[in-house]
Amino acid sequence: MSAPERLSPIQWDLGPFHALLSGVYRLRLSLDGEVIERAEVETGFTTRGVEQILTRQSWRGAIPFLDRIDPDGAVFFEWAYCLAVEQLSALELPRRAHGIRVILGELSRISSHLLSLAKVAKAAGAESAFHLLIRERERVLDLLELLCGARHALGFLLPGGVREDVTEGFLERVQEVCQQILQRIKEYNDLVTYNEAFVRRLSGRGVITKEMVARHRMTGIPARVFDREQDLRWSSSRLGYFGLKPEALESIEAITFPGDVHHRFVIRLHEVSQSAQILQVLSQKLAAGPFLAKGSAQLIVPEGEAEAEVETARGRLAVRVGSQAGRPGPAEIQFSPPSRALFDAVPQYLVGAPLQDLSLLLQSIDLLATEVDR
Amino acid sequence: MKQGWIQSSVSRLFGWAQAHSLRYFPIHMGCCSDELLQAVGCRYDLERFGVLPEVDPVFSDLLIVSGAITTRSAPELKKIYEQMPHPKFVMAIGSCACSGGAFGPEATGASTLAGLSGVVPVDIYVPGCPPRPEAILEGLLRLQDKIEGKKTASRKQGRKQGRIDRLETDEWDLR
Amino acid sequence: MSLSALWQQSLQLAATLLVMLPGVYLQAWLDSKLGADLQARVGPSRAGSAGWLQPMADFLRLWQKVRPGSKGEHGSALWWAQGAPLFALLAITPVGAGLPLLTAPMSVLMSLMMAISFAWIGIILSWRSGLVEARLASIRQMALGAAGIFPALLAILQVGFSAQGLSWQKVDQIQGWVPWSWFAFSSPFAFVSAMVFVAAGLLLFSSPPFHLGSEAVRWIVAGFPGEAGIRLIWVRFSQRIAHFCWTLLTVRLFFGGAALPSLLTSSADAGSAPVIALSIALTLLKALTILAGTSILSRTLPSVRADQAHEFSWRVLSPLALLALVLGRLISVGGAP
Numbered sequence: 086m087s088a089p090e091r092l093s094p095i096q097w098d099l100g101p102f103h104a105l106l107s108g109v110y111r112l113r114l115s116l117d118g119e120v121i122e123r124a125e126v127e128t129g130f131t132t133r134g135v136e137q138i139l140t141r142q143s144w145r146g147a148i149p150f151l152d153r154i155d156p157d158g159a160v161f162f163e164w165a166y167c168l169a170v171e172q173l174s175a176l177e178l179p180r181r182a183h184g185i186r187v188i189l190g191e192l193s194r195i196s197s198h199l200l201s202l203a204k205v206a207k208a209a210g211a212e213s214a215f216h217l218l219i220r221e222r223e224r225v226l227d228l229l230e231l232l233c234g235a236r237h238a239l240g241f242l243l244p245g246g247v248r249e250d251v252t253e254g255f256l257e258r259v260q261e262v263c264q265q266i267l268q269r270i271k272e273y274n275d276l277v278t279y280n281e282a283f284v285r286r287l288s289g290r291g292v293i294t295k296e297m298v299a300r301h302r303m304t305g306i307p308a309r310v311f312d313r314e315q316d317l318r319w320s321s322s323r324l325g326y327f328g329l330k331p332e333a334l335e336s337i338e339a340i341t342f343p344g345d346v347h348h349r350f351v352i353r354l355h356e357v358s359q360s361a362q363i364l365q366v367l368s369q370k371l372a373a374g375p376f377l378a379k380g381s382a383q384l385i386v387p388e389g390e391a392e393a394e395v396e397t398a399r400g401r402l403a404v405r406v407g408s409q410a411g412r413p414g415p416a417e418i419q420f421s422p423p424s425r426a427l428f429d430a431v432p433q434y435l436v437g438a439p440l441q442d443l444s445l446l447l448q449s450i451d452l453l454a455t456e457v458d459r
Numbered sequence: 460m461k462q463g464w465i466q467s468s469v470s471r472l473f474g475w476a477q478a479h480s481l482r483y484f485p486i487h488m489g490c491c492s493d494e495l496l497q498a499v500g501c502r503y504d505l506e507r508f509g510v511l512p513e514v515d516p517v518f519s520d521l522l523i524v525s526g527a528i529t530t531r532s533a534p535e536l537k538k539i540y541e542q543m544p545h546p547k548f549v550m551a552i553g554s555c556a557c558s559g560g561a562f563g564p565e566a567t568g569a570s571t572l573a574g575l576s577g578v579v580p581v582d583i584y585v586p587g588c589p590p591r592p593e594a595i596l597e598g599l600l601r602l603q604d605k606i607e608g609k610k611t612a613s614r615k616q617g618r619k620q621g622r623i624d625r626l627e628t629d630e631w632d633l634r
Numbered sequence: 635m636s637l638s639a640l641w642q643q644s645l646q647l648a649a650t651l652l653v654m655l656p657g658v659y660l661q662a663w664l665d666s667k668l669g670a671d672l673q674a675r676v677g678p679s680r681a682g683s684a685g686w687l688q689p690m691a692d693f694l695r696l697w698q699k700v701r702p703g704s705k706g707e708h709g710s711a712l713w714w715a716q717g718a719p720l721f722a723l724l725a726i727t728p729v730g731a732g733l734p735l736l737t738a739p740m741s742v743l744m745s746l747m748m749a750i751s752f753a754w755i756g757i758i759l760s761w762r763s764g765l766v767e768a769r770l771a772s773i774r775q776m777a778l779g780a781a782g783i784f785p786a787l788l789a790i791l792q793v794g795f796s797a798q799g800l801s802w803q804k805v806d807q808i809q810g811w812v813p814w815s816w817f818a819f820s821s822p823f824a825f826v827s828a829m830v831f832v833a834a835g836l837l838l839f840s841s842p843p844f845h846l847g848s849e850a851v852r853w854i855v856a857g858f859p860g861e862a863g864i865r866l867i868w869v870r871f872s873q874r875i876a877h878f879c880w881t882l883l884t885v886r887l888f889f890g891g892a893a894l895p896s897l898l899t900s901s902a903d904a905g906s907a908p909v910i911a912l913s914i915a916l917t918l919l920k921a922l923t924i925l926a927g928t929s930i931l932s933r934t935l936p937s938v939r940a941d942q943a944h945e946f947s948w949r950v951l952s953p954l955a956l957l958a959l960v961l962g963r964l965i966s967v968g969g970a971p
Contacts, residue, residue: 101535102486104514109488109532119774130532131488133562134569153561156490156589200496210843210937216673219500226497237493237589282843283936441939455489455526476694479681501675506666508680509688520695544699 094122101130107204107447108454110428116440124435126428132458136418143414144170144244144384152238154420155456157197160189161397162404163242166418168323168393169406170244171378174386180372182246183325188259188367189232189241190324190395191360195266196225197398198357201451205350206277208444209286214277221269224262231255245381256368263361263368270358278351279340287350288341291446293434295344301430305400305423306352307450310344317396324395329363346449390417399423399451422456471607477546478603481521482513484543486536489526491553491589498592510599516542521602522579525589527555527562528572540579548582548606550598551575557584657918658871658878662689664922665929672933693871742790742800745883749876750783750838774940775840781947782837788955789827789834792962793817793887796824805886811893811916818888823962828888830955832924835880837947839873842932844943878921885920892917 099105099112106112109130115123135154139147151166152159164186171178199222206214226236232255233241241248277283293307308315313334318326337355339348388410394403400423407417427450438446485495499505499512513519516539528536540549551574554560559573575581582605585598663678663686670677678685790800796817797804809817818828836844885891892913938946 100538101532102484102539109486130529130535131526132529132531133489133527133571135562137569138562150561153490153588156493200493206936211935212669213673213933214936216501216675219497220502220674223497223500223502236497236591237490280936282938285942286936286939439939439941473694473698476691477698479688480691480695501673504670504675504677506670506678507676507685509678509685509691520699546698 105444105447107444107452110452110454112431114435119440121435121438121440121443124432126431128428128454128457130458131455135459136420139415139418141414144386147414147418148242149238149240152240154459155397155453156237157200158193158397158399159237159239160186160193160242161395161402162420163239164190164324165393165395165402165404165420166406167242167244168395169391169404170384170386170415172391172393173389173406173408174244174380174384176245176378176380178246178325178378179375180325180327181250181374181376182378183327184367184371185247185251185376186242187325187329188251188364188371189229189239189247191364191367192225192228192259193239194398195357195360195364196222196229198353198360199225201398201448202350202353202357204448205346205445208448209283211277211283214273217269217273217276221266224265228255228259228262231258243377243381244384246375246377250376251371256371259364259368263365266361267358270354270361273354278354284341284347287345287347287445289345290442291346291434291438291449292342292344293349293430293450297430297433301426301433303400303423303426303430305396305398305451306349306356307344307427308400310339310348310352317394317401321394321396323393326363329367331359331362346445349449397423399453399456400426402456420456420459422453422459424451424453424457427452428457474607477520478606479509481508481510481548481599481602482519483510483521483523483550484513484516484519484539486522486524486539487526488524488528488532489553489555491525491556491587494589494592495523495525495552495595498595503592503596505596505599508596508599508603516540517544519543520547522547522549523552524549524556524575524579525552527560528575528578529570530572531570533572533578537578548602549575549579550583550585550602551581552585552587552590552595552598554586554588557586560588653914653918654875654878654882657882657921658875659689660918660922661878661925662692662874664926668926668929669933672930740800741802742794742805742883742887745879746786746790749879749883750779778840778844778940778943778947779838781944782834785830785947785951785955786834786838788952788959789831790887792824792827792955792959795959795963796820796966802886806891806893809890809893811890813890816888816890821962821965823958823965824888826954826958827962828884830951830958831884831888832881832928833951834947835877835884836928837943837951839877839880841873841877841928842937843935844938878925881921881924882917884924885917889920889924 095116097114097116099114101109101111103112111127111130113125113127114121135150139150142150147166148163151162154162170176199218203215203218203222206212206218229239230236232251233239293303293310295311297303298308298311304315313336314320318324319330319334337348337352339345339351341347386408388408390405390407392403392405394401396402402423403421405417405419405421406415409416430450431447431452434450435443435446485492487495497503505511510521516522520543522540522543524536540547551557555562555571556575559565559571562571564571564573572578583598583602585594587594590598666688667677667685678688681687681691793805794800797808799805808820809815813819818825835841894909894913894916
């Protein structure tokens with residue numbers, strides 16, 4: 086980079102690998118002193134051709150590849166895919182399968198949220214909070230390992246249900262961990278969330294207005310800032326959250342500025358506790374019965390196309406699966422990840438932000454480049 | 460000879476210093492990055508071994524690449540490698556970085572390379588999909604041995620002394 | 635000055651240097667261990683038992699770094715020019731009982747200026763590197779430096795008024811070795827000045843929590859990119875050394891300095907090596923305690939934004955220091971001891 090002749094405006098490219106970025110993408114900034122005037126995002130550095138690879142796999146063989154698109158939310162991609170395939174082949178899922186999927190989904194949601202909160206805390210300089218949240222995440226990953234045998238790439242869902250039943254003692258462990266999480270959240274609220282210095286650092290930064298949400302069609306937590314009902318878990322009946330919706334979805338008031346980084350932090354932490362409560366309820370009343378639908382062993386998928394959508398930790402993930410007669414696997418598969426809307430919003434989101442807040446802002450909206458690039 | 464003794468002692472000293480103070484520049488291309496982050500956390504605690512993340516490749520001596528290497532990002536990766544000062548080391552985490560893995564050319568992935576060794580010279584490979592944090596720790600310890608010039612046979616001695624210790628946390632035994 | 639006096643002064647200088655650098659070393663080790671403990675971790679434990687060799691490993695690692703390609707753009711003269719204020723800083727920062735320039739008037743202010751100039755030459759050098767982030771960093775550093783100096787000067791003025799002079803000799807005379815005879819505890823206004831001085835030091839040298847962000851942000855806002863090898867060592871450790879010297883100044887001005895019980899200082903061997911060594915050790919111990927406190931503070935608070943740091947300095951620290959100075963003077967002029 087050559088020496089600038091004057092200090093404004095400066096063109097600055099943060100290359101694909103940079104410590105300030107929250108993933109592998111290029112950010113072209115136009116700076117006026119230390120304030121960002123214009124920003125452009127360029128993704129596509131982690132394209133692995135997943136969708137092409139999937140068309141060469143069998144129906145069940147596609148599952149391991151889906152795990153590896155999103156490292157901390159593996160189950161969501163599997164879930165969306167399985168829902169689409171089940172719709173294609175008209176499989177009726179037993180209640181227990183739904184329940185186990187919801188358990189895995191909520192555990193992954195907690196793990197993903199904790200990681201995002203830890204990254205925001207680290208970007209704000211609260212490194213102790215980072216370590217405490219990572220420690221919490223370890224317990225959730227232990228639970229996932231107990232059930233699925235793996236911490237990140239779960240590979241547990243199948244079209245028609247889940248691969249195995251829950252292991253003995255798993256549900257009790259889930260309750261223990263959720264109890265602990267709920268207690269610890271009170272500690273985190275004292276230490277971090279309502280810590281005066283932390284609030285001041287985050288308040289008023291990175292505001293995502295209602296207009297921005299509507300314009301870029303954002304889903305997930307930026308949308309739930311203004312409307313708590315924007316959640317596919319309650320609005321879609323295919324996901325299996327029967328009777329698990331909390332009675333009162335109260336809106337979380339911002340203590341600083343609605344839609345800013347701190348508000349989203351508070352809401353994300355609240356959703357962790359919400360997920361822990363759902364898990365507590367579900368682990369007590371998990372339906373008995375088979376965990377795999379009849380007909381999933383010899384999967385016959387007629388020709389056609391089906392769509393499904395799932396609420397991941399970041400927002401709404403949609404998938405479209407097409408099948409052709411005679412192919413042992415999907416003929417066509419296309420994902421619509423939640424980070425796409427967020428990446429589209431980054432140019433508008435970053436305008437006017439000082440350079441010191443760049444890392445904080447980028448971590449706060451929880452961008453994932455691998456799910457956008459696939 | 461006295462000259463040889465001084466030189467070898469000095470190089471051993473610097474080897475020890477380098478091995479016990481590795482600053483790494485992480486390149487998170489894919490899913491293995493999560494395990495690296497968990498390894499930094501307090502259960503596995505990379506800082507015990509003097510391994511700390513570094514923000515600028517100019518100040519770092521270890522390049523940790525995790526995830527599949529795509530054709531588009533390979534030149535940028537090489538630029539980062541070239542910015543690092545000598546002596547420098549490279550660690551490849553995950554099957555995709557080691558040999559292409561699930562998304563590599565063997566799986567007929569169109570845009571991924573068959574591992575990191577085609578882009579930069581690799582010192583240590585940590586296979587797995589994704590490898591557990593203990594595997595990453597093992598890789599770092601072996602890299603430390605390699606930097607200090609020890610043969611890996613001495614690793615068995617290390618295991619007897621319990622070189623890879625886990626912190627006692629109040630977690631249940633999974634086995 | 636006679637040859638033997640010169641020789642003695644050089645010996646004392648060498649002793650000061652020998653003592654100061656291990657102090658910085660201990661502070662680095664303590665910082666990493668304390669921080670790790672607060673975060674439920676262990677911290678460095680492999681390099682020597684309990685990791686006491688970790689700062690040594692970090693230091694030695696940098697010696698052998700060779701930057702690939704071009705060397706730096708600045709000539710080496712400027713880099714070595716940074717050595718002069720470092721030397722001066724180490725020379726006149728008071729550590730123990732016997733030190734040069736004890737009686738020189740305004741010697742307190744001299745130490746202050748040396749500390750600031752040492753930290754600031756790095757800023758000028760980073761400007762010359764021409765990189766975008768280096769230039770932004772240097773502007774940021776200078777602004778923060780100004781924000782930190784003003785309250786520090788006010789606090790020093792308070793000490794100067796009480797001691798009726800700004801030489802180290804006069805400052806030593808108003809303090810004793812027992813904690814309740816320290817200047818910081820002599821009146822609430824003096825305590826406020828002491829705290830203002832500590833906070834100003836954190837601001838001046840970008841120490842946590844005023845380090846303006848995580849590593850990444852700090853590198854952007856207050857970093858010195860573009861160097862390797864010995865120059866990198868200068869850059870990396872200059873701020874740490876300057877902050878340590880600032881803490882020694884704090885101890886000397888506010889927390890009793892190197893005062894020892896009169897039993898030791900009034901006897902015949904007051905200038906002997908063991909007594910001097912004891913005074914140095916005492917000063918170091920107090921300095922490390924203050925630094926341990928700031929370590930804990932930095933790990934529990936999030937980082938502070940640059941404009942928050944400015945606000946803190948101009949709206950909190952400076953008025954506090956001014957108030958403490960004025961009220962302290964009024965009350966003491968009004969007759970109270």
